[in-house]
């Protein structure tokens with residue numbers, strides 16, 4: 337695949353293409369996992385299949401991979417214990433169980449997918465003393481609750497399993513060992529970069545297995561204990577059973593046999609050098625991952641198809657004699673699924689290439705449905721809106737009552753009445769934004785459910801994306817959406833690489849800060865200094881907006897526009913996670929994926945530590961002050 341991408345870039349006319357090999361820790365099953373239930377007398381009453389069905393309608397489903405249902409970074413282990421149902425495995429779910437006097441200590445915890453990153457479900461269970469974790473896909477979250485199941489429709493069928501990594505992704509991204517020799521040569525280590533003793537802090541010590549609802553239902557239906565409904569309205573899924581908490585009187589036995597080894601992964605780095613001297617160059621980075629859980633037609637091949645189209649577009653401009661002002665990087669990552677390994681390793685080991693970068697534009701799964709959504713650093717939202725306005729009528733697009741591309745959802749809102757949101761984690765922008773303070777943007781066409789029904793299963797296949805991945809399930813339309821995504825991505829890249837004045841809008845960013853501040857207000861915190869610094873940043877942003885209309889020294893202006901984002905980094909990082917340095921947003925500590933604004937402040941408020949929250953307010957205030965001063969010049 338790396339060779340394929342490398343050739344595709346070269347064939348497209350990109351002259352500089354290199355492969356960047358990185359040594360990382362990975363695990364693969366030496367033998368398939370096992371799962372069974374026994375009654376108190378020791379008789380086996382249920383043995384899970386842990387296998388996805390061969391479907392005649394899906395031409396690639398007859399694959400040996402249908403039997404390798406495992407979690408990335410789950411250790412080997414064999415445990416037998418009563419089972420407890422812990423809903424989504426969030427801290428609040430474990431609190432609900434505790435309040436009902438149900439302990440998960442020494443138990444196997446059964447949780448469902450959704451609401452938070454799977455690795456953090458395992459982390460939360462492990463922190464509460466569980467000995468093993470089963471993570472199943474409830475049909476309420478991506479199955480028949482939404483519509484017909486594959487192959488009759490797009491949604492998750494009874495044997496379908498969501499594989500995936502169980503790394504603790506909210507602490508830091510990247511190889512949990514930092515095994516590559518170049519780290520040592522640089523004088524860096526996992527401890528110096530991430531503030532943890534060793535890799536055992538970043539991956540689980542208890543075994544876990546992803547399972548289908550076909551395998552989960554017989555276990556769930558005999559747990560006994562309290563009615564799950566009594567613990568909260570959202571404790572009941574869509575299976576035709578009475579959900580109960582356990583602990584079961586039956587014994588669940590599970591085993592995993594996963595081999596860990598340091599393996600080399602290839603990243604493909606294409607580069608179009610800019611015409612400006614190095615001192616004026618603000619490279620734009622375009623990235624997408626290439627590795628997949630089995631076939632990955634949507635995740636990530638839909639995005640990879642778009643990346644190749646962008647390469648063809650830019651390559652043909654280059655071949656016609658054009659050169660961008662700023663350098664453009666085309667980045668095809670490996671190891672994303674285990675924990676953003678390729679992107680994080682390349683960025684950490686190639687800081688010279690990115691130290692003056694203006695922006696990182698990420699595309700992961702770019703088509704798994706027909707609703708366009710984007711998330712961005714607030715300073716890039718005007719760029720996005722401008723590109724969408726100019727492409728209206730030139731891209732295939734569905735959502736929005738007027739059919740106007742501007743009706744697309746820009747940014748996942750932090751709360752219902754907040755229009756500007758933030759990037760969380762779960763894709764390759766994380767190292768660029770959260771660790772290095774490079775403005776980032778990510779977009780995709782997905783389903784309103786926010787996920788899709790064959791995610792990380794063998795059915796994320798050509799047949800699925802051809803039949804169900806596009807507009808209203810119209811056969812073949814997903815490929816039109818991939819072409820549209822390539823146009824959007826290419827034009828975003830050109831505006832960043834070839835404008836005289838870099839398209840940053842710090843007024844939008846200042847407005848976002850006003851909202852973030854309002855969101856943490858009312859917790860007994862003194863926000864006066866923070867708010868007055870936000871005012872100063874707003875004034876600087878308004879000044880620079882004027883300056884952009886009649887620019888004097890372009891070099892100085894572009895430096896301030898693009899590098900102000902670095903001011904929002906705090907060298908010490910967030911409390912308890914020093915690798916996450918950006919004070920404006922981060923993935924939630926216990927939830928992953930979803931974003932938290934002013935994360936140092938918000939997490940401390942959530943944990944009830946107001947002294948720490950106030951201290952973190954001061955940290956944010958100082959960063960905002962730095963940003964205002966820097967932006968003014």
Ligand SMILES: [Zn+2]
Nearest residue numbers: 635636700701
């Ligand atoms: Zn992906």
